Amino acid sequence: MMKKKTGLYFILLILLSGLLNEAVAQPFLLQSKGQAKPFSLNIYYGSGGKGAFVQYSGHKGIIPLTIKSCVTDTSDGNRFTSYIWNEVLEGKITGTYGLTEGLRTIEDAWYVRGRDQKKFILEHIEAPGKYDGVDQYLLHGTRIAFNHFYSDTLIFRYPDKSVHIIExxxxxxxxxxxxxxxxxxxxxxxxxxxxxxxxxxxxxxQEFQIYVYDPVQKQFYRMKEPDYTKKSHCACLCDVRLDARKKELSTACRGGARWWRDVWKYKGRKLIYVRSEEVND
Incomplete structure (x- = not known):
């Protein structure tokens, strides 16, 4: 029974990895429909719609977005995630954006302008040429740039104009x-x-590198890997999961014919070992 479960878990991980690699590339280029003077914009966002901002074509500045709702629907066997963001300028909500993302599709995209509640319908435009892998987020006022495929460079651009470059x-x-x-x-x-x-x-x-935000220093720093004791089974930050209720971080790995999950607590900028569990599902 253990071998069968281990095999199924192994296959599931491979399939999941394939789905992640086939996910729709970011950012998305959206263009208004039915306007005498159409406009276009790029929208960037990460997990759960967080880290979002828009940049209008022809403009250097960006507009921060805060996630209002994120709902995933798998009822028909397909996966569709609908996002709604508030547009925030100088601390005030000045508009709302929404879209639904499927596998390689963007549907029902729109923007509502705050001052007059006028709604603009947006359509997804395939950017010309091959996707270059460039992506960006905006977290805590910091612009984070990286590449999904062709470069290992990570750039943090902070509100105070300082720049931190990492490989x-x-x-x-x-x-x-x-x-x-x-x-x-x-x-x-x-x-x-x-x-x-x-x-x-x-x-x-999936081997992780994690960058934690320090609200006092207002900068990101790399989370140190834990002291992999004789009790822990994994020697890397592999397949990291979070349990917000218990405030625990777990890693998962294979040891021989078994899969294990190590559980850690974060204290004083360190991951402290809690326990290990055999994965039976």
Whole structure:
């Protein structure tokens, strides 16, 4: 029974990795419909619609968006996620954006202008040429730039104009992609950002680098990997999951014929070992 469950888990991870690599590329280029003078914009966002902003064509400035709702529907066997964001300028809501994202599709995109509640219908326009892999987020006023495919450079551009450039682990799997994640990895109420790539072996795991936001210093710093004790089974930040209720971070890996999950608590900028669990599902 264990071998069957382990095999199913192995297959599921491979299928999930394939789906992630086939996800619709960011950003999305949207253009207004039915306007005498049409306008276009790029919209950027990460996990759960967080880290979002828009940049209108022909303009250098960006407009921050805050996620209002994120709802996923899988009732018909397909996965569609609908997002609604508030447009925020100088601390005031000046408009609302919405769209529904499927696998390689954008539907029902719109913008409502705050001052007169006029609604603009937007359509997804395929950008010319091959997607260059460039993506960006806006978190805590910091503009975060990276590449899903062709570059390992990570750039933090802070509100005080300072810039921090980092090299991320390279993508070693042929045809692989760098995944990006936004979540509260140290459970302090502030969203952080993480990046993951498939491991250099069989490509079964996603190996993470996590950058935690410090609200006092107003900068991101890399989360240190834990002291992998003799009790822990995983020797990397692999397939990281968060349990917000218990304020626990877990990693998962394969040891022999078994899959294990190590559970950690974050204290004093360190991950402290809590327990290990055998994965039976």
């Amino acid at each position: 991320l682990p390279e993508i070693v799997q042929s045809g692989g992609a760098r995944q990006s994640h936004i979540g509260d990895y140290n459970f302090d109420g502030y969203d952080d950002v993480a990046f993951s790539v498939s491991d250099a072996g069989m490509g079964v795991y």
